[in-house]
Amino acid sequence: MRKLIVNGGNRLVGEVSVTGAKNAVLPILAATVIGANESTIFNVPRLRDVEVMENILLSLGCKVERLGKMMWVDSKPLNNIKIPEELVREMRSSIILMGAMLSRTGEVVISYPGGCEIGPRPIDLHLKALREMGAEIEEAHGFIYCKIKGLKGCEIQLDYPSVGATENIILAGVKAEGTTIIRNAAREPEIIDLQNYLNKAGARISGAGTSVIIIDGVKELGNVTHNTIPDRIVAGTYMVASAITGGEIVIKNIIPDHLQATIAKLKEAGCIIYTDNDSLKVIGPKKINSIEMIQTLPYPGFPTDMQAQIMALLSVADGTSIISETVFENRFKHAEELVRMGANIRIFGKVAVVKGVKELTGAKVAAKDLRGGACLVLAGLKAKGTTEVENIYHIERGYEDFHIELKELGADIKMVD
């Protein structure tokens, strides 16, 4: 079992360039099946989740070529409507293929994605919206069978600004008859990137990034070339790496506007942050300030995907911080691992009380999910002694060469089998 071994105490100094956004490229790869066209996508990160989506496209009959950070998909030969169960189980976000496949073939069979480490991850909002658009959906034996006579555009009010549900409705609306309006839509930047990719292929979508998205159905989509936006969560993770080690890191290839909530909280923690138009510099403080309250919220609020990372930072802050996780049911599993390293964290439902300690000590810990794994590495960078992080396959789902990049920034870190 591979693990990361971190010897803490080094200041991280240097530059790191951020890869393309996992949560932008996954819906875009799902969208490639809609048009029976060729898509050339640049800035595609080399991640396990991207490989899973690539394997799903191949299993559907698409042609996929990968050259470095570029991925080419030809969805003309698509000849299958059943998404392989083992791949859906490996990556629950493949549920957004439902909308894309309904647009392309009018039917799809997909296994129930099931929950994951951070909560039950229901898909009721997805299914309710697709039914409103005319899909006949049956759930039986752990599978979801969707059939459609013709997707009809309609007005959908989301009970919660779900990222995945917003993406699924967009993908189902691209070729639907008439206009689809999504109200209380998620406003994440990755949805704007999906809109941009689809409009370049000939779709007619507007409003992504706001709470109201309008999709006018079109007849077909043409070939498209697209450059994926940078990953704001990977960027935020390296920002915390600088903050927790009192370092000085320049993070390149970013869109500062996507990082405003993270920038604000790291400044509250005492970081000095300079931003340029596509990069920023984070100078970590000698003394980390505690933060009275952090609440994770849908974009543009503080991202839930940065909650674990900031908890690592606050576990060595000067004072007590409160973290309220409002987005997911069960996203504090990293807290018990931080406590093994000497952190003083108490969980009350969806609220964590983090009392900063003078020092963390290295320990054997295990990643329980993607961002929780990154959090434990960040804590190891600071802890006295050696930290061993197991189950690093979680980290590899969302971070490309994480330990290599950290080593280049001066961390004493290695991967062992």
Ligand code: EPZ
């Ligand atoms: C996306 O997940 C991201 N994944 C997540 O990133 C991210 O944490 C999340 O959005 C929130 O920003 C991808 O984009 C691949 P949601 P998604 O639907 O779409 C509830 C990472 O670390 N909900 O906005 O699944 C749900 O249970 C991952 O990169 C329903 O109740 O998130 C959750 O509590 C982790 N019913 C909340 O909404 C539904 O039908 C937010 O979920 C759908 C969601």
